[in-house]
Amino acid sequence: MYNICGKINYKKIDVKPISINANEEEGEPESIARTKYLSEAKRKIWEVLFYCSSIYQCRKKAIIDYFAWPGDLASRECNLCDNCLRRASDNPVWVDIRTDVKKMLEIIKIITSEKQQITRNNVVDVFHQSQAKDVKNKFGELPVYLEKFSRKLKTKEDAFLLLDDLVLHDLVEEDIILTRSPTAQTFTCSIFIIGIADGAIAKANAEVWRYLIRTSR
Numbered sequence: 001m002y003n004i005c006g007k008i009n010y011k012k013i014d015v016k017p018i019s020i021n022a023n024e025e026e027g028e029p030e031s032i033a034r035t036k037y038l039s040e041a042k043r044k045i046w047e048v049l050f051y052c053s054s055i056y057q058c059r060k061k062a063i064i065d066y067f068a069w070p071g072d073l074a075s076r077e078c079n080l081c082d083n084c085l086r087r088a089s090d091n092p093v094w095v096d097i098r099t100d101v102k103k104m105l106e107i108i109k110i111i112t113s114e115k116q117q118i119t120r121n122n123v124v125d126v127f128h129q130s131q132a133k134d135v136k137n138k139f140g141e142l143p144v145y146l147e148k149f150s151r152k153l154k155t156k157e158d159a160f161l162l163l164d165d166l167v168l169h170d171l172v173e174e175d176i177i178l179t180r181s182p183t184a185q186t187f188t189c190s191i192f193i194i195g196i197a198d199g200a201i202a203k204a205n206a207e208v209w210r211y212l213i214r215t216s217r
């Protein structure tokens with residue numbers, strides 16, 4: 001089930017899933033239109049996910065910027081919303097996270113080619129070199145998991161935020177799978193990370209990656 005603020009639990013898929021993957025259902029004009037509709041819906045889900053999980057970005061400014069027309073005056077931070085208040089009390093600093101971006105893309109590229117059904121949690125666990133038994137069992141042999149790496153993003157929340165950011169930048173490809181439960185009339189939503197987009201590393205290198213990060217805890 002998908003919880004609006006970024007916590008996702010996974011259920012084993014035991015019936016044929018409905019995939020919202022833009023690469024499928026090609027051919028008939030009707031199905032192309034449907035694929036486009038689903039693809040846009042999927043992007044909106046990701047935008048909401050990013051909006052919910054960001055902790056220092058002004059909520060009001062984010063919404064104004066989203067609906068802004070080209071040429072509109074620049075919006076300002078409201079200094080009233082939960083994120084503005086948190087920013088004022090945490091005093092975070094801007095940190096260049098380029099090396100973290102490169103590392104996460106490398107992790108995604110490798111683990112999606114070595115293993116099946118890679119989840120967001122898998123990516124973040126490998127990024128954080130989680131010592132949990134199931135993580136070690138699945139990824140413990142991979143050099144990308146083992147090699148020493150000095151992370152700028154210290155918390156899992158920050159790593160999830162970066163992952164969502166990479167998806168929104170079209171650098172990482174994901175798939176959202178809805179599965180109908182065989183006994184109840186409900187759907188389970190699972191998100192799988194498919195891999196990195198063509199030329200993702202070069203595109204990422206050409207962009208500026210700076211995050212507000214709290215330095216004292």
Ligand SMILES: [Zn+2]
Nearest residue numbers: 058078081084
């Ligand atoms: Zn605000």
